[in-house]
Amino acid sequence: MDQAVEALDVKVWRGNAKGGSYRSYEVPAQRSQTVLDVVTWIQQNAEPTLTYRFACRVGMCGSCAMMVNGEPRWTCRTHVKKVLEGRHLEIAPLRNLPVIKDLATDMTAFFDKWTGAEGVFHPTASRADAIAPISPEDPARVLANEAIECINCAVCYSACDTVTANPDYLGPAALNRAWTLQNDERDGAHSRRLRTISGGGGCFNCHSHQSCMTYCPNELNPTASIAGLKRLSAMSFFKGGRDR
Amino acid sequence: MMVAKHRRDTLRIASLIHRVSGLALALFLPLHFYVLGLALNDAAGLDAFLKWTDYPLVKFAETVLVLLLSLHLFGGLRLLALEFLPWSPRQKAYAASAVALSFFVSVGFFLSAV
């Protein structure tokens, strides 16, 4: 970022499900400033009716993702100086999701697909049972650990052009979640989940563009998780569909 | 027209190459089969068609077809490895190698043809 920049030229998408357009705001530049800080400044000083979503401001809750200069980002952990082009910043709601108002998208489809991919833990023990001993070196646990830090921010879902082209596709986040559960030995729904994610909207639609991996703010690799699901499904097919 | 940023990535270009080459090959196949089918009743007809292949422009077009076939083959091998072998983080290097190898093969064909 040019040290001499005193004011940022910020274009923010304003509108609703029926449509909208960009509006420009001059925002004072700070030495250390996140994109979320910029949006908050606009709402508090220039545009009180601006709608956006955030909660934790520290990259844990996954609620503040937006398109920033054309790319999906977690805005609370994205420094302005990292994404500024000249003195321009363009902020829009996430792609691939319907807009409710301004920068807030309707994430229903995203979470429906999460459960649609059987992204729910199915316990095999009750609280009366002893805690299952799971070695951190167990190969399945290692695979699960690599993929587990997802915060449901929908950045990958927004970056994925397979989702854009095929609205039935479950998408990278949901399938990544399914992969962690397939590698969780305490989960009791492995074969049911495998059937679900092998269906028409499932893992086989992935073209391995790796946009999900490129943009995941937690540096997860959903493409690798989805490739793992493809292998699991193929293997279970050749074993006669009786997987675990 | 501006191409969206997430579509300018190496691997996205690799995927575009795979799709376009596959589509072109699929559209070319019926013509290919039809011409070979000429030999069934009419070897002279096939010969008359093959005379065409002496023209430099047609040799160039054939080279493009070989290039498309090689791109789809080597790019496809990368995808098979991605899906069926343990994950490798060097996908961009592999994709670039697939393109380089394809040019190598198609230049080899061209030099053999002229």
Next chain:
Amino acid sequence: MIGLRLYLAQRISAMLMAPLVLGHIATMIYAVQNGLSAAEILERTQGSFWWGAFYGLFVVAVSIHAAIGLRAIVCETFSLTARWLDLFTWAVGILLLLLGARAVAAVVL
């Protein structure tokens, strides 16, 4: 709309074709050296069991592979219902299979 069976058909046909395509390219580079003629092609292929098996397998694999590949493109470009998509996939596969079988018969028999 690609499920498990279509995926496996697509990938298995791809694995089968990888060596076939390499062989095809090698043959092309070899055959094109002195120009193409019907006599030269037919001399190599006619009555040969192995060329018949090579191209026969090739035609079957490519028909499956191209039909499913085009299905993915059509599915992502136009909004067709699942039934039209299935119909399209079968139509492409059968068309390529028939044309391909005719071509193999023409050069081998």
